[in-house]
Every structure is written in C-alpha cells, then in structure tokens.
Amino acid sequence: MPRSRLAFWIFLAPVLMWLLLLIVLPHLDLLTMSFRGENDYGDMVWTTRNYLNFFTEPIYWLTFVRTALYAVITTAITFVLAMPVAFYISKLARHRMQGALMILILLPFWVSELVRIYGWMILLRESGVLNFFLVKLGILHRPVEMLYNDATMIMGLVYTSMLFMVVPLVSVMDSLDDSLIEAAHDLGAGKLAIWRTIIIPHCKPGITSGAIVVFMLTLGNYLTPNLMGGKNSLWFTEQIYNQFIASFNWNQGSAFGFLLLVLSSLIIWAGLKLSGQKLGEVAS
C-alpha cells in the first residue's frame, strides 16, 4: 500500500523522542557522570577514581559478586520449582483446568511486589503467623525470627520472580507433541530418559528466556533484599541507592549503576548467544 511521508513522520517523531530523550541520553549521562569526580581542590574533573574505588574496596566488589551469585542460585531454584508446575499444567491437568490454573498462577503477580513481600513478613517474622501456629502446636517452644537471613531472602526472590519462569516453560511445553513422549514410553524409555532426551531439549528456548528474565529481575531487585534480608543483606542495588540518596555521591553511584548495567547486559547477551535466540523472540 502506498504510504504518505506524513504518516511515516507521525509514527517516527514520538518514538524517536521517547528513545532519544528517555533512553539514550540518560544512559550516556550515566556513563559520563561515572567518569567525573572532585579532585583535591574540589573541582570537577575527568577521573577513573569511581571505578578504582570499586575494585580497591573489597566491600563493593564482594557485594557485587555476592549479588550475582545469589541471582544465579535464585534462578536455579526457580527453574527447579517451575519445571514440574509447567509440566503439570500443560501435560497432566485436564483441559478445562488448564486455563483456570494459568489465571491462578498469573494473579498473584499482578499484585504489587511490596504487598507480596509484606505478606511474607507478617507470615515469617518473630510475632508472625507461622510462629504463632508452630508454638500453638508445640513444635517450637518459643518463636524464632525467620526473617532477615539469606535463605529467607532467596525464598522471597524466588517467589517474586516465579511467574517469569513458569509462563515461558508452559508455552514451550504446550508445543511439545504428546505422541513423542508416548512413543518413547512404548519403546521402553524410563522417566529419567524421557526427561533428559525429550522434554528438556525441547524446552530449551523457554528455559533460556525464563532464566534470563528471572536473573535480570533478581539482580536489579531492591525491595526483597532490603525488606527480607535484614540489616546485613548486602545487595548491590542497595549500594547504588545508598550512594545516591544517603551519601549523595552521584558520581560513585553512577559508576556502580553502570557496572550493574554492564553485568546484566553481558549475562543476557551470553545467554542469548549460547541458546541461539534473539531478544525480540524472548520478549514476546
């Protein structure tokens, strides 16, 4: 269909404004800010000190490594939990149940993350609901504090990002033809062999996209580590927040922010390369 130039510009102009003013320029600003700093005389100069600080202060890079490591652990646990759920929904549940189960899985994630974390806090804290029942039932003599440790924090992170693993897994499993599994079974394959040679290979694209999204969301999460991890939960986004809001050292904060951006982009890029996928496919 012949299109007018006018229509083209009407589509292009707002998109260009959005991408240039709100995506490109701010991130260029982030990059330049991270290379600026005060010298001994209090003047603003170009410097790499913000990055040097990161590498010379163990607390900074240790937090960075810790955050990345915990994000990997969270992703792995999320995958292990989501796999059977996805399998149940697409292969075991009755057809009429499938839609209802999907809605049930999606619903909690539309509720604000803060509300969900708050729910866990009133369940798990020392005066919480779980402690109340455990003491009532005589399992515990006195309430224990279940919040503010790493295990609970990881549980919270798994909970927050669960959906982003389950949904892609369900959609790839839906496309797996049941007759392949039936054939394998008829030919005498055991459960383990079926999982290893048929189900997992078929689900690879869904696994990758789920893992990438979960990893990225966990890495950039602020709320869950902050509220469930307690005072000594060192999470890199908290370091960034502290530099910006508490220390008011925007240059140092920008350097940290840029490092986090580089880390998450690198890992996502590597994940996409390894699985031979494109970002656009993963997203939709």
Place this chain on the structure above:
Amino acid sequence: MIRSLPRSKTYDWSFNAFIILYFVFLFAPLVVTCVLAFNNSDFPSLPWQGFSLDWFLADGPDRVGLFHDAQNLRSILTSFETAFFVSILSVVVGTCASFLFEKETFRFKGLLYMLMLAPLVIPGVILGISQLLAANTAGTFFDDTFGVDIPIFRPSFWLVVLGQFSFITTFVTLVVSARLRKFDPSLEEAALNLGATHFGVIRHVTLKFLRPAIVGAGAVAFLMSFENFNTTLFLVGSEPTLPINLYLQVRDGSTPVINAVSLMLIVGTSLLALINFYFTRKTD
C-alpha cells in the same frame, strides 16, 4: 507420565501434593494479608481478636482506618493519576512504534528496534537513576544558560510519569505489534480503493482491528505503573505513589492499615487483571 499414559497412584499423588503445596506457597502471603486486615488487634499478627472493620472505617483517635487515613488515600490518588497518564502516553507512543516497526521500512530500522527493546534488559533501578541524572543535567543546563528554573526536572510527579513511561512503552509496543502482525493488509487496500483517506483507513479499519490489543496493553500499562517501585524510588518527589508510601510504612513498623490497603490493592488488581484476560482472549 502424561495424561494418555498409565501412571502409578504414587506418582499421581505426589505430583498433586506438589502442585497443591505450590499454590499454597503462591497464595499464603496474600491470604494472610487479607485475613489480618479484619483482625481486631493493633498489630498485623495473630492471635485472632475477633472480626473488625476498624482498619477500614475507624476515625481515630486510637485507630485510623484506611478511609480516614489522609496519607494513604493521597498516595492511592497519586498512583491513580500517575498510572492514568503513563498508560495514555505509553499506549499512544507504543501504538505509533508498532506501526513504525511493522509497516514502514527505513534506514536504521534494526538499530532503532534494538533501542526500543533496550528497556527490557535495563534493571529498573538503573533506569531510575539515569532518568534522575538526565533530568538534573537538563535542569542545571536550563538554569545556567537561560536562568530559568524548571520544576519538572526535579524529582516530581511528572518525572515519575516519564520514568515509568520510558520502559512501559516497550511492553505496549510488543503487545500491539503482535496483533498488528496478524492484520491482513488487503483490508486497508480495499478501503483505499473504495475511496477512504489514509487516516480514515487507519482510524476505521486498522485501529478497530487493534482495539482489543490496545485495551489489553493499556490495562497492563496501568497495572505496571501502579505497582512500580524500583524506577519510581529515585524519581519520587513530595508526592509518593502507593508502593513507595507503603514501603516507608512497612520499613518503619506497621499497623493493620497496611493490610487494609493491601486488600484493596489485591481486589482491585485482580479485577483489572481479569478484565485484561477477557480482552486478550478475544484477541486470539
């Protein structure tokens, strides 16, 4: 293994038990939050002191229910206003972007498309700080060069709207594009042959076809804006949105008013999510 294959009783049982436990895990924090909103106690914890609507209706001085809590009501209103503007803006620009990427060919299209996808891989915290930096730079620039102080460049309502808009538009674009790809261009050609103008065609044919996707994307944009925390955290001025306001209350110790707010939030988002399901189902 699957529906069509013979399964042992133990296998069925353990699988069902796992799924039930999973859904308990998914809904426990939400259910507990809702139930405790009606507990006649000053703390969001057990024991159960009897049913009470105080946390919704009480009008001080000991207890202030949600409907008399100016601070919480104010933040709910702010969130509504923010989400309203974000969804309008992102639906307009997102629809333009999907027309641009699906129907036009131009140089640098691939590059622009990658840029459009970038917000998917940028952690929310980073988006927030880079917007903050850019706004600050712009504000300083206008102040130094023209001597005018523009309040929009300081953390404020409109900065929050812009910050949320910057990444929510990507999701809108992806949803609308998916629908636009199923559109049959011969319908447009037919309308043109029958004498319609270019914009008449877009209005009466293409946009009509896209309407379910646009409404669905608008609902998603509204929900995403309403519950956003990470990006908003850095841009919020004197008017906190609901998640920020709740965060401050949860961090500093809380009364069951938070449960009451959460309950409203859970009910509201569930309704909106169900409406969205309804519309997206129509799309397929």
